[in-house]
Amino acid sequence: MxxxxxxxxxxxxxxxxxxxxxxxxxxxxxxxxxxxxxxxxxxxxxxxxxxxxxxxxxxxxxxxxxxxxxxxxxxxxxxxxxxxLGYAQGTPGYDRLNSVLSFLHTTFHAAFMPAFQAARAPESDARAAVWREMAIEKVNKSLAHLERLLTGRSWLASDTAPGIADAYLAATARWAEPLQLASLASYPNVARVLATLETDxxxxxxxxxxxxxxxxxxxxxxxxxxxxxxxxxxx
CATH class of the missing domain: 3.40.30.10 (Glutaredoxin)
Structure with a gap:
């Protein structure tokens, strides 16, 4: 099967x-x-x-x-x-991959949720503006962390080729600009990796x-x- x-x-x-x-x-x-x-x-x-x-x-x-x-x-x-695409459990590479992937799957993904909630709210809902501000703060804080993680690195968890963490970055970071939460140009390491991934x-x-x-x-x-x-x- x-x-x-x-x-x-x-x-x-x-x-x-x-x-x-x-x-x-x-x-x-x-x-x-x-x-x-x-x-x-x-x-x-x-x-x-x-x-x-x-x-x-x-x-x-x-x-x-x-x-x-x-x-x-x-x-x-x-x-x-x-x-x-990954590493054997118990190796330093696996620890880095697990840490980065956990961050993307929890903190980074969750940072966008208030913006999605605001987008679904009726225009009369005053909470929408608060949710958007919350998302802007959280998304930019997460992007700043990813920028640091990518300093001097080609990929999030590998030195040779994109792996599963980079695939998840590509899937989620693409939400930032359409939702008007962040400018990826402000995070050149992140923007570099995303641009390279787009050619893959x-x-x-x-x-x-x-x-x-x-x-x-x-x-x-x-x-x-x-x-x-x-x-x-x-x-």
């Missing part, structure tokens, strides 16, 4: 797992959820895999559901050790998948599967 990733559009953090799967060379399929379509988000097959209705969600090659971006990315890296075939593939345009895989992509044809976990 091939790995199947359930991802959401538009601009989902599941973008990172698409790029990581493409880099891994593992055989995989994708299943698409339209975040703005309630029927898609509440599809029974999707909820059978993740009752929370959140993406990404992974059906592993063994048919077991795996949830949460960090767990999914570490799983992909561990299944393709020869690709250098795996990142370009993930963008094409999200946009629904022809996507040219250099990995093990086997196509999309409709939600109602997902192989559901036993029990």
């Amino acid at each position: 091939e790995t199947t990733l359930i991802y959401s559009v538009p601009f989902g953090c599941s973008f990172a797992a698409i790029a990581a799967l493409e880099w891994s060379g593992l055989p995989y399929r994708l299943a698409r959820v339209e975040a703005r379509d309630p029927a898609s988000k509440q599809h029974p097959a999707f909820l059978a895999i993740n009752p929370l209705g959140q993406t990404p969600a992974l059906l592993t090659h063994a048919g077991t559901p795996l949830l949460e971006s960090m767990a999914i990315l570490l799983h992909i890296a561990a299944r393709a050790p020869h690709k250098g 075939p795996g990142i370009r593939f993930a963008h094409a998948i999200e946009h629904g345009v022809p996507a040219h895989s250099q990995g093990g992509f086997l196509g999309h599967v409709p939600l109602d044809q997902l192989a559901l976990p036993a029990g």
Whole structure:
């Protein structure tokens, strides 16, 4: 059984797992959820895999559901050790990767949540301005930390090639400017890494998948599967 990733559009953090799967060379399929379509988000097959209705969600090659971006990315890296997407547990490289990925998955991702909350609020809700200010402060503080982490480094956790932490950075940092929370030009190390990632075939593939345009895989992509044809976990 091939790995199947359930991802959401538009601009989902599941973008990172698409790029990581493409880099891994593992055989995989994708299943698409339209975040703005309630029927898609509440599809029974999707909820059978993740009752929370959140993406990404992974059906592993063994048919077991795996949830949460960090767990999914570490799983992909561990299944393709020869690709250098991660490190063996207990090594200094793994400790750095785990620390950076934890920061991205919790602090950085969460920094954007007040802005998303403000965007959904009615115009009459005076709290929206407070939420936006909170998001601006949190996002810029997080970007400043990432700027320090990237000083003198090509990638967040590797010296040779992008890995799963960089994929998650690409998935989340792209929210900053459209939401008018920060200028990436103020963080030249972050901007440099993001610009380099945008030339990477795996990142370009993930963008094409999200946009629904022809996507040219250099990995093990086997196509999309409709939600109602997902192989559901036993029990």
